[in-house]
Amino acid sequence: MTDKPRSVDHLLPLKPKVLQMLLALADGPRHGYSIMQEVAERTEGQVRLWPAALYGLLRELEKADFIAESHARPAAAQDDERRRYYALTQFGKRVLDAEVRRLESIIAHARTTRALRKASRA
């Protein structure tokens, strides 16, 4: 499946929450609560993911093959057997990559317009 690269364009743009979750997983596998914390921290509390919503999205992302359950677990001392760890798949990385690039181009375009210059000056 990975031989023949699937198109990702039709999946974009991502929902804000999905983008945040993928970003949180970009550094490596995380469990649900840690995703929740990471997202809350990075967005300064603006995006909050509660368990049921989070796992609903995780399931969707799993189904869409953006992420997969990771079986690499930390040392037993730091682990809790109830935790589930998730990691980005190759496909997920590509989606994230594409989305970030899309955003970049938007920002680059915005920089050339007066609107952003004004805003950044202010």
Add this chain to the structure above:
Amino acid sequence: MTTDRLLRWCASSYGRLLSMLRVGELHERQAMRHDGESLLRAAQPRGSVAMIATWFGLLWDLFFVGVVHDLRQALRTLLRSPGVTIRISLLMGLGVAATATLFAFVDAALFRPLPYDHPDRLVTVFESSVSQERLREGASPGNILDWVQRSDSFDALTAMMTVSATLRAGDGGAPIRGVHVTKGFFDVFARKPSMGRTFDPAEYEGAASITSRQASSSEPVIVLSHRLWQTLGADPRMVGRSVSIEGRQWQVIGVMPPDFAVPDASAAFWAPWDLRASYRGARFPNGPPRDARFLRVVARLKPGLSIEGAEARLQAVAGGIAAEHPATNAGWGVRLSPLAEEIARTSRLELLLVFAAMFCLLLLLCANVASLAVARGVSRAREIAIRLALGAGGARVTRQLLAENLCTAIVTMVIALALTAWWIGAALSIAPDNIPRLHEVALTGRVAAFAAALALLVTAVGNAVPTLRASRTPIAAALKDGAGVSTSNSGRLRSGLVVAEIAAAVMLLVGAGLLARTFAELQRVDVGFDTRNLLVMRITPDAARYRTGAQTTDYYQRVLTALREIPSIESVAAVTSLPMSAIGSEFTRPFWPEHAPLAGNDAPHASIRMATPGYFHTLGRLVVRGREFDDRDIAGAPAVVVVNEKLARDTWGGEDPIGRKLILDYQRGPYPYEVVGVVRDDRHDGPRSQPIPEIFIPHAQNPYLVLNVIARTTLDPLSVAQTARSHAMRVDPDQPVHSLTTMEQLLGESVQLDRFAMLLISLFAVGGLITAAGGVYALLAYTVTERRREIALRMALGASPGRVKRAIVMESLRLATAGVAIGLVAAIAGSRFARTMLFGVAPQDPTTLVGAVAVLLLVVATASWLPARRAALIEPVRAMRI
């Protein structure tokens, strides 16, 4: 320590909810639980408020994630079969609307506080004598004046007397009801007028009764009701103008708001009244009388004082008065009761009973809806199993069904509210007007909230079982072709619901039967006179114009003579108080036989009525002994009376009373009257009432201004009505002749609350019967479909179609028997509470019970006939192949 326990409780309740709803697969559930606990633990250092907030956040998150999706899905599901959805919602909406409509009445009459400031401090004051078994009498003018002076329990205390009066408007006159009120009236009820002002203390001084013949020097003042103000043209500058009532000009000083109805909604105006001024002079040498107990007294308790406390204090005052005036007051005390209770008293039981019956019907509807929902749940088991098999979590399925229920509830709510608004209007137009506070009935916020809550509740109850069970649908079994799903369980449940429906229907049927028999008995009871072909009208002449007794007597004689000229009228007469009619002067006075040991305070009381010659003949009331009044009994002739059998029996036993004298303490003081006749007893206050002692006095010997005229006609009385009215008016065109009706109509009105209750409960019973029959039918039809193969097998093995039919019908009768048994026990237990509503029939009347059971069994057997037939028509070969 506490937050630790809170943490544990929050975490465990969240965890339990997760597993109950079967969210996701096991691993995911555990992970979610872990995350939830982490969140709670993170919130712990910030205190219990933060933890509770987090816990609510978790619940919200659990139930409402993707709620929009759920609702969209639910709408799609419901719209796929709009017929079923609408039918269920309509069924429930009808039930909810009917209950809410009744609630509007019950709420206005019994529950809503009175529209006055601090209504809990308003009390009615009665005079009460245990020894005479007269526990709730009105108060007498003399005693009231003493109470006001000596009691310190009340902020204000007022006495009222309602009178009939004539409003002169344009060239005609209209009868209205006015209320005399004594000083303090507007302090007791504490309502501001919507226009103008209320009476100054000075305006009460010397104010005479409006019907009195005392002329008053200055122009008296009145306050109008909102309704009368509207009748007079709703003039915004009405205050300061004059209106003509009872042949006198009155200055309007204020108009009350629409919901001010004291003592009831018929009050058209309030006039100040001074008891002292009305009861003095030659007729009342002792001042205001103490033994004429006829005034309605309402008082406002001082803040913080209990009714019991005030009663005890006023009791002490009454004791003092009794010691000073033993002749009139010995043995008399007082009794206080809340005004709201007093207003509701007349029909509390009827209203609650009707409401209970409605609730019974609503439960029945609920059971039916539940049964439908269970059946639907079974038929949807496959769909749900597929969803579960494809990976939907139990919670998702439950939530899905919850969303569907919510949609149904909203549809039901809309239907119910629309119907309630419509029905309240319709019910107001047919409701008997003696339901208290009828004018306050409306679709208020409370009623709307009640309807909405009930719609939610009914939907929740109706759908509870399939909704809660859905997540536990056994997937493999449900997906297996043709097999029934959890058949035994839902089957048993539905049977239980049908049994409950039948029980409720039996209760309604018994109730309807008892009330129908009551009503039939009321129609059949002999009221003591001939009610057919009797025309009734009322004349309220101006007190100002007919000042003397002789003038009044002369006027009525001319009216009666004018009426006799009409060919279709056989005879005419007039009386102060007609049987079956609430209007008229109804009062009692003490009497005792001449030379009797009983006298004064211990004397029995009799109702006093003034009648013209020929009254008993015209009414068709039998004169048992002696004679009735004739032209001999004029003013100045020997004082005579006619008494009824009850009084004669109570006073003289079996002896002949004719020619004996009785002492009556009335207008002339204790005075002997000769008994010249005895008439049959009648039921004066309607078919339910018992005969009371009555004394009739010739009208000419005690002329009364306002009389009811009756005419015995040869044709339909109403066809003579207009001719009779114009003949009577010819005598004096200024005196209004009004309230034309027939005795049969009056009789009908006296039982209108009974009729209303009977019709309503019969309607409920029919509704209940149909619903129960529908329930039985649906259950059996479903069973037959489900057991198609089994029945086919039996038939293939030799069971005859007749046997199959019998088996199905028997099954329904088995359910019916269980339901009937439960229903009968409940009906017998419940009907005892309604004993006072019944008349001439015992609460456990066997005919009614047997009749109700028979009707029910017949209907159930009929309802099971179609499914039974369908079962018998099953073709074994085809059924077994499918």
